[in-house]
Amino acid sequence: MAHRIAIDIGGTFTDLVCTDDRGISRTIKVLSTPPALVNGVLDALAGSEVPLQDVVLFVHGTTQGLNALLERRGAHVALVTTAGFRDTYLIGRGHRPDMYNLHYRKPEPLLRRDAIFEVPERLDASGRIVLPLAEDEVAAVGKRIISGGFDAVAICFLHSYTNAVHERRAQQLLATQLPKCAIVTSSEVAPEWREYERTSTTVMSAYITPIMRNYLGELKRQLSLRGMGAPVYVTESNGGVMSADLAGSRAIATLLSGPVGGVIGARTLANLLGEKDLISVDVGGTSFDVSLIRDGDASVRPEFDIQGLPVLATATEIHTVGAGGGSIISVDPNGRLRVGPESAGAEPGPVSYGHGGMVPTITDAHVVLGHIPADQRLGETLDLDVDAATEAMGRMGSQIALSPTALAVQALEVVNFRMAEAIRELTVERGLDPASFTLCAFGGAGGLHAAALANELGIKRVLLPALQGSFSAWGMLQAGIRHDVIRSFFRTAASAEDVRQALTALEARAAALLASEGVREAHMRLQPSADLRYSGQEYALTIGIPPSWTIDSLAEIFHERYRERYGHASPGEQIEFVALRVAASAAFEPTVVPTADAPPSGEPIGTCSAHFDGRAVRTAVWRRSDIGEPLEGPALVLEQTATTLVPPGWEVRRTAQAHLLLTPLGGRR
């Protein structure tokens, strides 16, 4: 039988999801094995007992590059720049985001000043050569890179986004001198203007390239040793995948390879279930990640930053706030109630876990309120110490004359507000009404907050997907191949012909990338878009270009989007092009939709006392797989790694695919 496998390496666990021809999925969770993460992958594969020769697709989400970056253990990178601009990377943009801090320091760069080399060459803004590349100087720099013991080189020259000729030539020259070095050019990695951001992206790419190459090489070697012949794909920040071979040379595109799995999963459900507009929330121990699916597509952004270092690369838009189960509840000397952003993390963790945690957390608040029943556990969840949690909550609450339950209720109110605020930032701020979306919640604490968030935002449909605990890995299995290509395209008055020509060239480049991965033309989906703005503005909006368009109709769309986003527009104003983009994708053969495996018992496993709206009520406790007919809250629904709260006034049903769907009773609340 043919199997498809996805593996998601997280900080603590490595998750495997395996789907067979019948659509039946299995999940395996093993501990991650840093620094030799390949071992965790092999452990999970061994645990799954899938014969590797039967695997037809292998998708992998890895935080290898990201971790190397966060821990500053990437490659020893040399940077080659235009003469006169050695310090562009170190100067940055000169801003002080922490504006009341007299001791502010910039984000730590990935290389130091003695790793930056200048080469005489110069283009002007139109790409014309002002000063030819000094090839002998390139050779001299090459010698110094050899003697410096560098293992990767980043090349970034001014205005190379309009003309890559000097960067390519320097790359050629250095490649013969430095056969073992990974050499990355800015015109290849991020052909967009703004030299600091482009340099940062290029350096970062060089910084993680050797590590990614080694890691993926080792993984493929180990897999083929064990008899696997299936292609290996790596998830990309943009929500697609690419082959591991290509990932070695486009490492920067895989930077957010890990976190996107959940978003891809949500996007897949949106299309499978016809819930085309969906808010995806991943509620973990320390963070709350929100993403938006509109009309079946995940929203992407053209750039992001990691620890303050900018990256010009398309990434699925994930808005993160520091709120989760581990968020610490405290009261300051002036009686102010605070929740987070500090987290108790995995160690010492919440008080109720009994690992030495002394300060109450959001998880403890749920425990005190009976939302996580201590005596009705499933699987290998740990023992919960309700008394310790209550005592800790009581100690904290006594400072502002609140009982343990009252403090727990108040703390949840604050954390739910903060989570809802993060959702508002992605919706209300863009002129979108969250009430018109379905909320898709997953992650360890997704089910505990989903209904409360829906109440806060007026949302009337809440989806808790099957395989909730391994949803991210499941999502990776649903991705398709995707490449984003971009070119700068500054035109104040563009002609349709001009745009068409540029798009055609861009589409050809994107199609060639797909073709190199064996995708046939009939399966290719090319989505062109343009970055537009009012003439003179800085920030652009990315507007999808429909199959049939004119310059005027694009302008119409732009005015409309602009008004939606900012509440005002200037239809009379000149519009200018900034960049053109093509997203090229090819879906994998869809997996068979999984269905619930065993018939439900239709009986709860017990009852407990749980607090809703400040009152303790008798609450039925269900196993997810036991739910048959739709049932009304209050109820708690348990599964392997998660609990879902169904408050009074809400109804829960289990769909044929084993998802939970929560809706308010009697429609609008």
Place this chain on the structure above:
Amino acid sequence: MSVDKAIPSPATVEIVQHAFIAGAEQMRRNLYRSAYSPVIYEAKDCSVGIFDDHGQLLGQAPGLPFFLGSLGGTIQAVIEMKGREIFEPEDIWIVNDSMICGSHLNDVTVFMPIFIEGVLRGFSGAKAHWNDVGAKDAGYVSDSTNIFQEGLRIGPTRLWRHGVLDQQLLDLIALNSRFPGSLVGDLHSEVAACWTGQDRFASIVQRYGWPTVASAVAQFCSRAEADDRASVREIPDGTYCAASDLDSDGLNEERPVHVEVTVTIAGDQMIVDLEGSSEQSRGSINSGIVQTRSAIQQAFKFLVNPQAPVTGGSFRNLEVRVPRGSCFDPTSEAACLHYGPHLMLAMDLMVRALSSVLPQRAAAGHVGDSWNVTFVNGVGYPRYLCGESLVGGWGAWDGGDGESALIHSAAGDFKNTPVETIEHRYPLRVTRHALRAGSGGAGRFRGGLGIERSYETLQPSLLSLFFERTKNPSWGIAGGGAGACPRVRVTLPNHEAQDILRVNALPLPAGAVVDVLTGGGGGWGPPDSRATKHADEDRRLGLVEPQLDPNQEDESYDSTIR
């Protein structure tokens, strides 16, 4: 704000405060993203906030920390002038006069009263820098001697009445600008931000009801006050002084502006007195009282609870005493274009005055000026304006080197203009952009480095410069050395060169070169106590020696200026 007897829960207090701040942040993001002028979306020369019906702050998001208190101060001043009765629903007001807003006329404040169920409950407001409000010359006028040379003065004026724009009035304002298109665009961005603020305000009140919101506000304000008082109480009682001078009054080197700061700590109260400072400048180094207070509040924030959000309860234990008729509170005709240098100096002096009793928060002197370089085209009607504030070195502190190439204290999330953007938009070529080696003050902890930036004109252009702090550059503390002072050299195509610090609309032919060196930050502690490891690294990285050509270590790099 009147407080009814509604008692909000702790969660409600937290949520209401957070909601006002989130509302202001939403206003700010909208302003950045829809503004037309780089000075707003990159230099972040703006501020937004939500206020109660007396102009007391509820939540704010300054782009420029300098404007921390000036938006509220402006609204309060207008309330005082006009009375509360003048405000009506869906009105939008505009004002830029320096005597009301405190800073130069380019900073235009737009605000709207917020009515809930027919009662005035608050205001939302935005202040942002407009490129051109009709000053005597395009760009930054460097030689003004009265406010009438600096542009159109707008007193408190209703521009929208009940949601309807007074088009004639807007036309009048736009007609006075060399760049009417971006002016109207920037105005609309500010107005949109105000509407966002009003919507957020209304949704907060709708959720909890007015009495609960009012009482939650009173609670979070009184807690902010208690925090500030507790922090000041930890500073030893006493009187602490520091003084220094700017190079000039903006016109004349013989008349430096003297700034004297006396900080008195008495229990939980801090009094900052500017008595002894120079009288009103003949040039444009003057600031209205509203901006003077705002700057002193910012310096207070550097030293007291820097991490806490600013609310209407902040600064209640700060008293600012400003002599009438001084450059910090001049008469209504005073030129105010360069309202920043003496204020930044005062802020740094306040830090210096308290450095012996608050060493953990203090730092040596920083760049201290905005170092403006402005080019406009030299022939005919202005078609382009490239204005930049340049970054420099910050002061070291007891525990760390000062940061290099960072914007001055008055600005925060400012971003410099990419070379590629400049060359794409303007007939200029940037030929050098580098750290200025050796510019950081020596010390056990070294001051941050300034930068070197060179421009070449590709067409005839007019150049304006305003560079301060060459005679008293950023000082060291505890035995640390001073940072290097800034220098600018202009070289004509015939190789004729001159060093200039301040000039207004100097005509340059194509092919002229402007080399700018910005200053470094002061050092902390005696230089000979610097750890060998750090001293060696500074040398290896070329941070302390005159610049070497990085590719030819044995040849010294011959900068045009040195």
